[in-house]
Amino acid sequence: MTDTATKIAAGLEQAFVEFGFAEPPVEALREAAGVSMRTLYKYTPSRSEMVLSALEHRHRRYLHHVFDGLPGSKAEALDEIIARIAQWMAQEAPRGCLFHAAVAAAPQDARLRELLKRHKGEVAARAAKAAGAEDREMDLSLIFEGLTQSWPLHGSAAAGCARRLAGGLCPG
Structure with a gap:
């Protein structure tokens, strides 16, 4: 750009x-x-x-915020990813996911739906790789979606739940 x-x-x-x-x-x-x-x-x-x-710009910023400079330990990486998602929600998206809001505002827009799918898929794939849990990508996606969608209602308590749910996903 x-x-x-x-x-x-x-x-x-x-x-x-x-x-x-x-x-x-x-x-x-x-x-x-x-x-x-x-x-x-x-x-x-x-x-x-x-x-x-705007959403492409946000996508790049989000990936940078969540994934740059993660710790080397796979368990620590997943915990850090959840902490960074919670930090993002607190600072950048306290009312919820902007990608979902865009699709809700224009549900017939196939390009927006595809961007949402690509964004969420890339986040889950990168997290699974960082955590050494490539076979648990869908599980991580659901945990992250739960965190971002429940943030407006539960705030940081949602991050604690996400950590507990993700705790058993990483190999030793």
């Missing part, structure tokens, strides 16, 4: 986090992106493209 594309995506991401997907008019999105309307439409020619750009 170019610096301008990254700036736009970051601004759009924050606008969608703050206002949701239905509420902000394009002028508010342009303002959040910090560019002219012409530049906004050059990089994201439709509202749908704006949403996709």
Whole structure:
């Protein structure tokens, strides 16, 4: 991504986090992106493209936050992944998963559904590999989904439950 594309995506991401997907008019999105309307439409020619750009940016940030610099021990890595997901939820997504919110706002959008699937799949696959539990990818996916979906109701208690559920998944 170019610096301008990254700036736009970051601004759009924050606008969608703050206002949701239905509420902000394009002028508010342009303002959040910090560019002219012409530049906004050059990089994201439709509202749908704006949403996709914001979510792709969020996907990269999330993967960086959760997986960069994990401890070498597989059990420690899984515990750290859960801690980082909880930290993300507290700081970046206290109202829930932005990917699920985007799909809920446009359930017929196949590109959004595919992005959601890719995002969740990549998170589960990377976590399974880091934990040495490649055969438990679906289990980890369900634990992470439980954590992110229950965060708005239960906060950090959801992370404790996720740790307990994940505790037996790693090999020795």
